[in-house]
């Protein structure tokens with residue numbers, strides 16, 4: 346995938362629309378979906394992501410290689426794995442405090458997996474990469490500074506990490522590739538650089 350093509354974003358709330366605005370600034374076409382129909386999303390998108398094109402959730406992966414997942418973890422029961430099959434899925438989700446999770450999610454975490462590993466099990470025909478979860482929607486809209494803020498790209502397969510790293514860079518961040526999906530746990534809520542800016546060197550050290 347070229348980072349300047351088109352992406353899908355599943356979830357059109359604070360995170361999803363912030364990703365869409367950042368992508369639009371980078372010249373990337375965005376199709377976006379939520380639980381609502383495209384016509385129900387019209388006014389919302391006019392306000393928050395005017396350049397994004399609304400599609401039905403089940404069509405989010407049509408014509409794109411990569412879908413950003415920005416749906417609360419508690420709602421992932423309603424995301425059908427086949428919608429995202431054979432695509433790179435960028436898991437930008439986090440668990441918020443006592444957010445209730447689907448049983449499969451609770452069981453996966455209890456078995457010792459990171460949240461992205463649980464998501465990868467749930468979406469077995471997708472290539473899951475953890476990225477963008479530790480950057481708040483406010484920071485997405487912040488002006489790019491001289492030293493770009495570091496952002497994790499955690500994947501088991503480096504060939505899948507690379508296009509995601511290119512996307513992260515287009516959005517204005519310095520990608521730091523972690524060579525396992527499990528390493529994404531270093532940027533989950535409660536970790537030092539969750540919602541806290543880091544340089545690439547600081548974040549790389551945290552991943553060791």
Ligand SMILES: NC(=O)c1ccc[n+]([C@@H]2O[C@H](COP(=O)([O-])OP(=O)(O)OC[C@H]3O[C@@H](n4cnc5c(N)ncnc54)[C@H](OP(=O)(O)O)[C@@H]3O)[C@@H](O)[C@H]2O)c1
Nearest residue numbers: 356357358359360379380381415417420423438439481482
């Ligand atoms: N907020 C941030 O700064 C931020 C930054 C990075 C990562 N994240 C993570 O991103 C995730 C979303 O956070 P948020 O703050 O954007 O939440 P939010 O503002 O509540 O938005 C959630 C979005 O997900 C959609 N959604 C829910 N169930 C869905 C389904 N089955 N199919 C398609 N869309 C569905 C909702 O649809 P409707 O609009 O139709 O209700 C809504 O657009 C969380 O895991 C969060 O930790 C958030």
